[in-house]
Amino acid sequence: MADLTDGRGAVKRRIGTRLWLAGGWLTLLLLAAVFAPLVAPQDPLAQDLFLTRLPPFWEKGAEAGYWLGTDSLGRDVLSRVIYGARLALVVALVAGSITCIIGSALGLMAGFLRGWVDLVISRLIDIWMAFPPVLFSILLIAVIGPGLHSIILAIVIIDWTRFARVVRAEAMAQGAMDYVASAQVAGRGRIGTMLREILPNVLPTIVVLLTLEMGIAVIVEAILSFVNLSISTDDPTWGGMIAEGRASVYQAWWVLVFPLITLFLTVLAFSQLGEGLKDRFDPVLR
C-alpha cells in the first residue's frame, strides 16, 4: 500500500508543477497582450529600411533596443510577438468559448434526448468528420472574407464537433445511471434533468475540452495567417510572422524562431492546463 500512496503523491506533485508552469506562461502572455503598448520596446508596425534583418542581441551586428532582431522590413520582432499575443488570445478565448457552448449544447441534447435529435446531430457530425478541417477553414475564410470575425466564425463552424462528440458520449453514459432515473421519479422534467443533473456531471469534461480548444484555436489562427487569409498583412500575427520567417529562413532565422517558440509554448501550456485539470477532476487522484 505504501507503494501506491507514494505513486499517487508523485503524480500529484507532477500535476502541480505542470499546472503552475502552464498557468504562469499564459498569465505572462495575457499581461503582455493587455499592456502591449507599455511592454513593447518598439512600434510593431514601424519599418526602418536602415535596420533590416538585424540579428538578436547576442549575435554580432545587433542593435540596442531590438532585442530579438528585426525582419526584412526593419520591424522589431519582439514587439511584433508581443502585439501578436493580443490577436492569439482574443481568438483563443472568444472562439474557444463560443465553440464550447454550441458544441456542448448539441452534444448534450443528442446524448440525453436521443431520438430524432440524436439522429440529426449524429449525421451532421459524420458529415463534418469527412471534411479535412484545415481545407474547410481556408475555404470558409475565402468565402466569408478575412478578418477577426471570420476567423472566429470559421473555428466555431468547424470545431463544434469536437465538443459535440465527446459530450454526447458522456451524456449517454450519465443518462443510463440510477441517479437520473431517481431524479425523474422525483418529478424533474426531461429538460430539467438534462440541465440540473446531467450537465453538472459532464462539466469537468467540457472544461478540459475548452482549454484544449483554446490551444487549437491559436493554431488555426496561425495557419490561416500563414496561408495569408487571416487579418490584414500589416497587423502583427504569429502566423503571419511565421510565414514571413519561413520565406526568409536562410537569411534571418530569428524571424521564424521567436514567434514559433512562442506559439509552441502557448499551445503546450493550453494542453498541459487541460491535462492538469483532467487529473484534478479525476476522483481517484483527488
Place this chain on the structure above:
Amino acid sequence: MFWQKLIARIGTTAVTLIGVAVIVFVVIRVVPGNPVAMMLPPGATEADVARLTALYGLDKSIPAQFLIWVQGVLHGDFGTSITTRQPVLDLVLGRLPATLELSIMALVMAVAIGGTAALTGTRLRGTKAEGAIDVANGMALSVPDFLWGLALILLFGVLMPVFHISGRVTPSLELPFTTGFYLFESLFRLRFDLWADIVSHMLMPALALAIPLAAIIGQLLKQSLKETMHLDYVTLSRTKGYGENHVITREALPNAILPTLTLVGVQFTFLIGGTVIVERLFSYEGLGNMAIDAVINRDLPLIQGIVILFAVIFTAVNLVVDLLYTVLNPRLRHG
C-alpha cells in the same frame, strides 16, 4: 449479421458523402465575385463574361447546377478546372499518388516510433526512462503537425541542412516514371539514386505528420500493455521461464493491440487531413497544396473535386477500419 452490418455502413457512408457534396457545393457558390471574370483578360466585354459563365453552367440556379454536377459525376466527369482548363478528375488523380505516398510513409513512421516507445516504456517500467518517455509522449501529443513541420524545417533544413525541405524531388533530375507513385516506382525500377532523393524530400513532412500520431499510439498501446501485463496468463508464461522481452512482445502484445488498431484507423484520417497544411509548408506537390491554390484562385470545380476526394478517402478508411475490427475481434464476429 456481417453482411447486414456492411450494407448499413455503406448506406450511412453514402448519406455522409452526399451531405459533404451539398455543403461544399453551396458554400463555394456563396463566394463573392464572379470567378469567370477573373480568368478573362482586362479588355473582355460583358458578353464574353456571360458566354463563359454559361459555358461553366454558373448562370443556372444552385439546385440546377448541383443536378448537372451529380449527373456528370455519375459519368465520371467532375467538371473542368477554371484556372488550368483541364478536367478536374485528371488534375486530382495526378496529385493523389503524392499525397497517398506521404500519408502512408507518415503512418508507417508513426507506428514504428509509437510502437517502439510503448514497448520500451513497458520494458523499462518503473525507471526514470519510463518517465522520460511519458513526458516526450505528452509533448508530442499536444503540439500539432504544423508546428512540428516548422521546427523540423529549422532543425534539419537550416541549422543542420541534411534533408530537403522543399518540393517532392530535385527539379533537375530526369524522371522516367509512368505512374505518380514515385516512391514505389523508383524502387520497382531499381533506381535507388532517385529513391534516395525522393525519400530525402519526404522524410521531414512525413515525420511532421507522424509525430502526433506516434505519441497517441505510444500512449494507448503502453496503457493496454500495462493492463495486459497483470493478467494471469502473462504471469504464467513468466513462471514458465520466458524472458521479459518474450513476455512483452509474444504474450502481451497480441492481446493489447486491438484498441490501438481501431484508434489508428480514425487517427489516420486526421493525419491525411493534416497533409493539406504540411504539404504547403514543404511546397510538396500533392493534393493539399493544390487545394489551397484552388481556394486562392477561386477555382470552384477544382475545390469541389478535391474536397469530395478527401471525403471519399476519409469515409473509405473508416469503413475499412470498422470492417477490420469486426473481422479481428472474435467477440463481435460470432456475436
